[in-house]
Amino acid sequence: MHKFANPARFLRISRMITPWFFILTAVLLVVGLYWGLFIAPEDYQMGSAYRIIFVHVPASYMSMFCYGFMAVASLVGIIWKHPLADQSARAAAPIGAVFTALALFTGSLWGKPMWGTYWIWDARLTSELVLLFLYFGYMAVWEAVDDRVKAARIAAIVAMVGAVNIPIIKFSVDWWNTLHQPASIMKSGGASIHPDMLWPLLISILAFNLYFVTVVLWRIQSLILRRQIRGLQMRIVEGRQNVEGQNHHG
Amino acid sequence: MASNVNTRASKRKKKRLYLVLTSMSIVVLAVGLVLTALEDSISLFLDPSELVERNIPEGQHIRLGGLVVEDSFKKDQDGLTYYFDVTDGAETVSVTYKGSLPDLFREGQGVVLEGETSNSGLFHATEVLAKHDENYMPKEVMDSLKKRGVYREVEEESI
Numbered sequence: 001m002h003k004f005a006n007p008a009r010f011l012r013i014s015r016m017i018t019p020w021f022f023i024l025t026a027v028l029l030v031v032g033l034y035w036g037l038f039i040a041p042e043d044y045q046m047g048s049a050y051r052i053i054f055v056h057v058p059a060s061y062m063s064m065f066c067y068g069f070m071a072v073a074s075l076v077g078i079i080w081k082h083p084l085a086d087q088s089a090r091a092a093a094p095i096g097a098v099f100t101a102l103a104l105f106t107g108s109l110w111g112k113p114m115w116g117t118y119w120i121w122d123a124r125l126t127s128e129l130v131l132l133f134l135y136f137g138y139m140a141v142w143e144a145v146d147d148r149v150k151a152a153r154i155a156a157i158v159a160m161v162g163a164v165n166i167p168i169i170k171f172s173v174d175w176w177n178t179l180h181q182p183a184s185i186m187k188s189g190g191a192s193i194h195p196d197m198l199w200p201l202l203i204s205i206l207a208f209n210l211y212f213v214t215v216v217l218w219r220i221q222s223l224i225l226r227r228q229i230r231g232l233q234m235r236i237v238e239g240r241q242n243v244e245g246q247n248h249h250g
Numbered sequence: 251m252a253s254n255v256n257t258r259a260s261k262r263k264k265k266r267l268y269l270v271l272t273s274m275s276i277v278v279l280a281v282g283l284v285l286t287a288l289e290d291s292i293s294l295f296l297d298p299s300e301l302v303e304r305n306i307p308e309g310q311h312i313r314l315g316g317l318v319v320e321d322s323f324k325k326d327q328d329g330l331t332y333y334f335d336v337t338d339g340a341e342t343v344s345v346t347y348k349g350s351l352p353d354l355f356r357e358g359q360g361v362v363l364e365g366e367t368s369n370s371g372l373f374h375a376t377e378v379l380a381k382h383d384e385n386y387m388p389k390e391v392m393d394s395l396k397k398r399g400v401y402r403e404v405e406e407e408s409i
Contacts, residue, residue: 041388041389041390042388042389043386043387043388043389044387044388044389044391044392044393045354045382046353046354046382049353050386053386075270078266078270079263079266079267079270080263113352113353114352114353114354114380114382115352115354115379115380115381115382116351116352116355116377116378116379116380117377117379120294120379121294122294123292123293123294160270160274161274161277164277164278164281168281168285175285176289176292176293176294177293177294177295177297177315178293178294179294179362179379179381181381181382181383181384182384183384184384184385184386187384192384192385192386193385193386193387194386194387194388194391196388197386197387197388
């Protein structure tokens, strides 16, 4: 693992693989969404209205996956002090926040015609909203604390403590009674979605996952480059000061 | 010398690991205790059994959840007032509601109602929300399940 923690080597390898990930993401996204939105059969109760599932479920799943990724990266950052760990967590945060917002938005659009309300303070919806605020809090730490080492440490603590919310979101529908229905895919006794609907959904989830990998690699690259630019700028400023100092003496 | 530095570094790593693990378990424990204590307020609704058990006073605003009893749905002559029964298998509560019903509202389906009980034991709902279950299937599959009489089992399992 240490090999990949070297920023220069990471840059070289990730630059090589991101274009491929990008292409794969685009292909799977088109296949998954087209299959889901146009080919998959109508639901026996909801008709075509259920098709928002092909965006809602992948977005919701990724909102939790992304936070889990951040928490693990933060753990690695705080214990092993790998130079890339904190950057990976930082790079993932805005992507996760967008997934969370998308999950809440599509869920709300789905809720109005089916349940009869855009929003209800049940355990699933509320804990997902808390997740959005955790992302905002995490990103705010990086912006608010000037000292980078300190910012990384505080942000990592926010990410790890906030990770407690992930199992709460997942099991909220089992632990408490909610308006939101229980899990349809990851549940004991197998998925309760017909295979004709499940396949496009799984492809869509995979596409969202690859999208995350692509964008997070891009964002880590740009964070590393930004850091290098700052380093070079510092050196230029220092160099100028040295030259000026010598001129004064001369 | 180098190995000495290495062992010191790995000792510090181990210390940080234990620190993180201990603090995380404390956080999990604390959150767990809070959630257990708040269980009643986190749960969205009471089921008919809880409504009967807890002797909710008349006029207290609550949420009630359950399945709409088959063949219990009736429309008043004005066409806007509905009557139906809601059950959790053990207890049944009669409900009256005036307003529009969501698309998914039907007999045998889960609903969440907002409202209050009256002295006659009738639950006056001010809002009706339909609960969706976790099953998704094409119409044809459901039709053939119904034809073969498997559907009832599927439904009872999901309760």
